[in-house]
Amino acid sequence: MSQYVSRISTGLAPRLRLPGTHRRPRRVAMLSVHTSPLHQPGTGDAGGMNVYIVELAKRLAAINIEVEIFTRATAGGLPDSVELAPGVLVRHVDAGPYEGLAKEDLPGQLCAFTHGVMRAWARQRPGHYDLVHSHYWLSGHVGWLAAERWRVPLVHAMHTMAKVKNAALAEGDTPEPPSRVIGETQIVNAADRLIANTPEEAGELVRFYDADPDRVAVVYPGVNLDRFRPTTAVVDAASGTGGTAGTGGTADGPASAVADAIAARDRLGVPRDAFVPLFAGRIQPLKAPDVLLRAVAILLERAPALRSLLYVPVVGGPSGSGLAKPEGLQKLAARLGLADVVHFHPPVGQDLLADWFRAASVLVMPSYSESFGLVAIEAQATGTPVVAAAVGGLPVAVQDGRTGFLVQGHDPVDYADGLQRLLEDPALAARMGAAAARHAQSFGWDASAAATADVYASAMAEHRRRVRSHHV
Numbered sequence: 001m002s003q004y005v006s007r008i009s010t011g012l013a014p015r016l017r018l019p020g021t022h023r024r025p026r027r028v029a030m031l032s033v034h035t036s037p038l039h040q041p042g043t044g045d046a047g048g049m050n051v052y053i054v055e056l057a058k059r060l061a062a063i064n065i066e067v068e069i070f071t072r073a074t075a076g077g078l079p080d081s082v083e084l085a086p087g088v089l090v091r092h093v094d095a096g097p098y099e100g101l102a103k104e105d106l107p108g109q110l111c112a113f114t115h116g117v118m119r120a121w122a123r124q125r126p127g128h129y130d131l132v133h134s135h136y137w138l139s140g141h142v143g144w145l146a147a148e149r150w151r152v153p154l155v156h157a158m159h160t161m162a163k164v165k166n167a168a169l170a171e172g173d174t175p176e177p178p179s180r181v182i183g184e185t186q187i188v189n190a191a192d193r194l195i196a197n198t199p200e201e202a203g204e205l206v207r208f209y210d211a212d213p214d215r216v217a218v219v220y221p222g223v224n225l226d227r228f229r230p231t232t233a234v235v236d237a238a239s240g241t242g243g244t245a246g247t248g249g250t251a252d253g254p255a256s257a258v259a260d261a262i263a264a265r266d267r268l269g270v271p272r273d274a275f276v277p278l279f280a281g282r283i284q285p286l287k288a289p290d291v292l293l294r295a296v297a298i299l300l301e302r303a304p305a306l307r308s309l310l311y312v313p314v315v316g317g318p319s320g321s322g323l324a325k326p327e328g329l330q331k332l333a334a335r336l337g338l339a340d341v342v343h344f345h346p347p348v349g350q351d352l353l354a355d356w357f358r359a360a361s362v363l364v365m366p367s368y369s370e371s372f373g374l375v376a377i378e379a380q381a382t383g384t385p386v387v388a389a390a391v392g393g394l395p396v397a398v399q400d401g402r403t404g405f406l407v408q409g410h411d412p413v414d415y416a417d418g419l420q421r422l423l424e425d426p427a428l429a430a431r432m433g434a435a436a437a438r439h440a441q442s443f444g445w446d447a448s449a450a451a452t453a454d455v456y457a458s459a460m461a462e463h464r465r466r467v468r469s470h471h472v
Contacts, residue, residue, distance in 0.1 A: 022457035025130035027066040029121075029146065030057060031139035033113055034103050036071040038082065038090060048374040049159050051350070052221055053135060054084065059222075059449030061087025065456070068129075070117050070142075072109070074098050091120055106138055107179065114142045121150065131456055135159060137180060140187035153192035153463040155455060158184065158201070159371050163208040168391065170285035170368045170410075185209055192459040195219050195452065197372035198393040217455045220396070222445030223377045228354050230383035230437035264358040274311035275423050277387075278360035280353065280375055283318045283329055288389070290332055291366035294412035295419060297336040302420070310341045315356055317347050357382040361429065362422050365389065366410055373397045377443050380404075380436035385429060387418040403436035 030053065037054045057067040066087045073092040082090045093116035096109035121128065133155045134143030140156045147154035162176035162184055169175060188194065188209045194216045196202035202218050205211040265272050277296065279289045296312055314329065333342040348356065357363065363379035365388035372393035376386045380397075386404035388394045400406040405418040422429040 022454075022461040024063075024453050024457045025065055025460060027068065027129055028060065028456070029117075029129040029132045030067050030069045031117070031132065031134040031143050031146075032069055032071045032136070033095075033110070033138040033142060034072065034106050034136060036074065036090070036092075037069055037084065038071075039074075048221075048372070049135060051374060052159075055222060055224060055445045056449055056452060057088045058085045059445045060453065061085060062446075063449060063453060065453060070113075070120070072096070072106075072113060093117060093120075103138075104177075107183075110138065110141055114145055117142060117146055118149070121146070131155060131460060133157070133456075134187075137162075137184045137187055140191070141183060144187060144190045147190075147192075151467070153456075153459040154190060155193045155195060155459055156187055156191040157195045157197075158187075158205070159197075160369065161204060161208065161371075164204050164392075165286070165369050168368045170288055173285035173368075191215065192463055193217055193455050195455060197221055198396045200393060200396070201371055217451075217458075219448060219451045219455065220443060221372050221374055221377075222448035223374070223381050223440055223443045224350070225381060225441065225444055227350055228357065228378045228381035228440070230381070230433075261358055264355045267355055268359050270311055270313070270359050273309070274361075275306070275309050276311050276313065276359060276361045277364050277419055278313050278315065278356060278362070278379075278384075279364055280313075280315040280356060280379075281365075283314070283316050286368050288366040288368055288410060289314055289316075289329055291410050291412050291415055292364045293329070293333055293336055293338060293342060295364075295415035296338060296341065298412055298416040299419060299423075300337075300341075302416075306423075307341060312338070312342045313345055313356065313360070314342060315345045315348060315353070353378070354382060357384050360384050362387055362404070362419065364415065364419070365394065366407070366415060367391060367394070368410065370394050376404075377440050381440035381443075383433040383437040385422065385432035385436050387415060387422075399435070399439055403432055403439045 032053055035050055037050055037057070039050060053069065057069060060067050068089045068091055069084070070091045070093055072095050075098050078092045080092060084090050093113050095113035095116060096106070101109070129150055129152060131152050132143045132147040132150070134140045135157050136159050143154050143156060162180040166175045188205065188211045192215065194205055194211055196205060196216055196218050197220065199218055202216045205216055206213055262272055270276060277292060279292050281287050283289055292312070296310065299306055299310070330344060333339055357379040360379070363376065363384055363386045365373060365376055365386060367373070367389050368391065370392040373388065376388055376394060376397040379386055380403055386398045388398050388404065388406055389410060390406040390408050395406060398404045398406055407414045407418060422432070
């Protein structure tokens with residue numbers, strides 16, 4: 001049995017759950033109300049959850065579980081359905097205005113969204129869906145009603161939780177409203193199974209929401225290892241045959257050992273010999289990109305000569321509470337005197353994002369809250385070490401001292417210290433990059449999909465037992 005699925009006991013210690021011989025679903029209705037799997041991650045509310053849904057759905061289809069993803073239409077004229085991949089269908093539901101509707105206003109559109117889901121279901125034969133899998137609390141409320149109406153189990157993934165976010169707010173960030181807390185509590189009580197990304201998240205469900213430990217399953221997210229893969233430089237560095245341009249080290253190995261990293265930098269217009277601390281993600285206080293900028297300013301205070309070696313890319317767009325001040329990070333860079341070293345880039349597709357990871361010396365994730373931190377695994381899969389906050393799932397994603405550094409808190413000085421260690425010791429950076437690539441190999445989406453299918457099967461078996469007991 002894989003490491004990917006475990007139940008949590010009342011003592012919050014993960015224990016292995018054998019999948020048994022329960023029947024898997026033939027077709028799953030997957031709900032993603034507030035963000036479409038067709039949207040570009042890094043724009044608006046699209047982020048790691050989008051990647052999660054797309055990759056999971058594709059891998060489920062590959063093991064003969066069809067997936068239909070319901071999402072809110074955000075533009076006029078969209079087709080009713082789009083085939084995302086063989087066995088994966090995206091259904092657009094009209095609910096509220098197509099544009100300009102903030103996520104905070106979406107609860108008022110859940111009735112309209114539910115109506116659209118029910119209309120689509122009514123066109124199908126009885127028993128069309130075997131199970132509902134909802135993502136994020138807004139989808140959970142639709143899933144709750146749909147699962148009861150269709151008499152099928154509800155599996156829910158929180159992705160983020162209001163109580164957890166409110167317990168670790170960034171300065172100036174907006175707390176999640178009480179209505180979301182109430183909504184999440186209702187979903188926890190209604191769901192047949194809750195999928196948590198890590199044992200830590202499973203524990204939070206129990207501590208903050210009084211979830212039944214026997215209904216919580218831990219399934220680690222995956223990474224597309226075909227897309228996010230190490231460069232030749234990292235592979236050679238692991239065997240001690242050469243350096244890597246990706247960490248700012250010297251290219252003292254064979255020409256092939258640094259060719260891939262150099263090629264990525266050339267494609268992106270990044271100087272070949274630069275030290276490149278990368279931020280990639282949605283620009284909002286929760287993700288704390290300002291901490292990276294302040295850490296870079298500290299590095300320059302310590303050693304002004306570094307200015308000519310620094311290239312700091314920020315790849316992503318404003319999101320969440322960051323939309324209130326979309327130019328805030330650029331203004332901060334100017335105030336800190338970093339306008340010449342910080343380079344802002346719009347969100348990019350997954351293939352180009354992999355190039356950014358290859359080109360980077362280190363990925364920096366100073367987030368205040370992360371249910372898992374998928375970006376950290378993607379970067380490591382390309383052989384790039386990570387400096388990250390020790391929050392949420394990041395201690396699972398990053399092995400402190402081996403694949404990067406975990407920082408307690410959000411003091412820019414601590415992040416500057418981590419960056420300085422990698423900058424001053426290219427051999428350490430190369431070793432960490434090689435270890436990171438090996439570590440990421442254990443996070444494949446195929447294993448995540450198989451584990452999720454086991455959760456589905458368990459939920460269906462328990463649901464059948466409950467229905468039979470009610471008819472006795």
